[in-house]
Amino acid sequence: MTAAPTEPISRRRAPRGSARRNIVAAATELFARRGYEATSVQEIVAAAAVTKGALYHWFGSKSELLTSIYRELLAEQTARLREIADGPGPVAERLRAAAADVVAHTAAHVDELTVWARSAHLIDGEHADATRRERRRYHDLFRDLVLEGQSAGVVRTDVSATVITHTFLSALGNTHTWFHPDGPLTFTEVGHQLVALFVGGLRPPEPSASPTPADDRSEPRA
């Protein structure tokens, strides 16, 4: 199942002008640098060198603009994860690959992801719901891989696949709050360590009680 097209209503045709592209680029940059709420529509159009009317021609609202940016990212990330999950190789290998891919994608789009993490809660309406559903699908894809690992006996079963998935994705989704490019570790190194931590954490525990948890269905809210 491919991601639903991100557009609101209407017809298909590649924009002749570059207005839409400029708007997205400017908004991405500004949202990342100053935050969604602290960026005014006026600033976006000024940076994109278009008029307000043009922005509202392409996006129904400021929040739809934010949502659009995130949905494009999410669609791409989902496609990649699906490819890995459906690929060949032992599940342990695919799990490691999936984790590494999340790390890489996160690194490549910290800005956009940061903005969404901070401001998603301000968005409501149809678009937001659709986005949350898509995000939910992404999560489920990852969780299914963990479940497969549990079935294969390579992933501990005393922690639910859902908790494992959320933990890993949360840790990743929060790097922006602490990672500093000027720190002693590069993002690549941090990424390796995160993958190692994740993979290591999956190993079944030493002999001790390990009740198989219910395969729960906690829903992501954002």
Add this chain to the structure above:
Amino acid sequence: MTAAPTEPISRRRAPRGSARRNIVAAATELFARRGYEATSVQEIVAAAAVTKGALYHWFGSKSELLTSIYRELLAEQTARLREIADGPGPVAERLRAAAADVVAHTAAHVDELTVWARSAHLIDGEHADATRRERRRYHDLFRDLVLEGQSAGVVRTDVSATVITHTFLSALGNTHTWFHPDGPLTFTEVGHQLVALFVGGLRPPEPSASPTPADDRSEPRA
């Protein structure tokens, strides 16, 4: 008979308690539910059944109100962690206890923590800086415990203590985005699993390359 003298659009009073306490309670609730930026001072005073003047009497600004809420929490959390860290017992035990305490405290104050996580980036000024420094101290306290574990050989050394700390705290700090009280697991169960995952993840990996990483100093940004 002419219409009664007309009045401005405004608040509505209710039997009052302690003004300051009411303000904090109302603000906490509203910030958590709608977000800091989406909550107006007007709404806070209406919910707290006080006037704007009263709010500005107790808090210098809206952002100081947010900061105050978080600082109180942070102080409490820091004190508890310090007690655990400085307590008796083997480091492995203290690590587990610290993790469990973070989980418990997080559960008890999701709202306040969520708000800060989402909106800290909007705040600046003295108060905010001080708060960030305090938050940094909290993080360092936890990391030092991890370092102690690494020295004692009970914690893997191929992942930096900083990364371990951030990972755990991030996973915890994000529970609000996915935990559902109606889901199959109670928060207590999820908490247990998170601690297990954390503790399990700390174990040194099977024989493989494990270069001791530099004890980096990545600074938390928020």
Add this chain to the structure above:
Amino acid sequence: MTAAPTEPISRRRAPRGSARRNIVAAATELFARRGYEATSVQEIVAAAAVTKGALYHWFGSKSELLTSIYRELLAEQTARLREIADGPGPVAERLRAAAADVVAHTAAHVDELTVWARSAHLIDGEHADATRRERRRYHDLFRDLVLEGQSAGVVRTDVSATVITHTFLSALGNTHTWFHPDGPLTFTEVGHQLVALFVGGLRPPEPSASPTPADDRSEPRA
């Protein structure tokens, strides 16, 4: 797979009829329901399933569209009134027929008439002036019939023909503010009563002072 190319916010097409007719129909309905000012050109074209370009191809402006709708109606109504006024029969009979015709025509076109009554004051320019002159001619036609009745002694002369005319046309033009199809009376019944009231009101009063008023020339403003 990346998201499909994104598209602007806009209209949606439906199987088309005659563009111009569709536009008029859609505009009439929307203007009547929500008001002229509260209806955007965008909404009109959406409802008519045409594009903005098409609307501006047929009508020079939004106000010209409104004017056009009303002028067509007015022309028809004027032609009918002229026929009745110039017809055979005693003036009393023609007066009653004219009143009945106004009632019938009003009933058939409440929407269009309502819109004009409410929004004519917003319109200016050549077209609007011409329309107001035409409307004036319609009024004069009716008034002349009343004057003829006064000369013939079948209509009271203590009230000026102008006041009589305006009163009757106003009462008619306002039915939309109070008539309810679900009420106890059908529009036909209400119409009969209005004609009866009009005709009855024309009778000369019982013996009392009745100075013949100047045949004034108060001009309709809208």
Add this chain to the structure above:
Amino acid sequence: MTAAPTEPISRRRAPRGSARRNIVAAATELFARRGYEATSVQEIVAAAAVTKGALYHWFGSKSELLTSIYRELLAEQTARLREIADGPGPVAERLRAAAADVVAHTAAHVDELTVWARSAHLIDGEHADATRRERRRYHDLFRDLVLEGQSAGVVRTDVSATVITHTFLSALGNTHTWFHPDGPLTFTEVGHQLVALFVGGLRPPEPSASPTPADDRSEPRA
């Protein structure tokens, strides 16, 4: 039953400053001269020499401002009508007095009434509903007087009291569309004629069929 106070929420106390008064005066004048929709909030505050914030402190919205102006008028008019209706004297006399009073009040407030007549349809929400209910009460008061006249045998019964009431009030409410101060008749003269026409129209018709119409309950919409 007195008219409900026109204010939105909140407490009572006479405004210290003259801001509110100035706003109402400026708005009344501008709405009358240019129309409600054609008058911007900016123009109102400029004319009232207050800031936008002050306007929104006293009125929740532009439409609430319009509604307030009308409601005050309506309350006054209702009070006067009630006094007349409940007064002493034969019903025929009270009917004439009521009509004369409506004419006088209309003359004194053409501007405000014109604005409401033209723009009421743009207003919705709570305030508008309340206003329509109040207007409905006014209408009922008048109609009850007509009904009393019908019972007493001084008013024709072949036309329903509701239709009579609406007709008279509509004719009055529409004077603004045609009366010209520069015309041959003063408003006082026109008023006298309208009252004469109304009173004359009430007389039972010459011998002819006159079925007592159902005492209908058509609801005014505006």
Add this chain to the structure above:
DNA sequence: GATGAATGAGAATTCATTCAT
């Protein structure tokens, strides 16, 4: 300790209209 009217700058959004295609 508190009030609440007033500020003033700026926010998002709407809209009739144009014009290159």
Add this chain to the structure above:
DNA sequence: AATGAATGAATTCTCATTCAT
């Protein structure tokens, strides 16, 4: 005869904060 992206100016409304009382 029609398209639809783009315009640009204006619109209503919000909001944290102040200050005379």
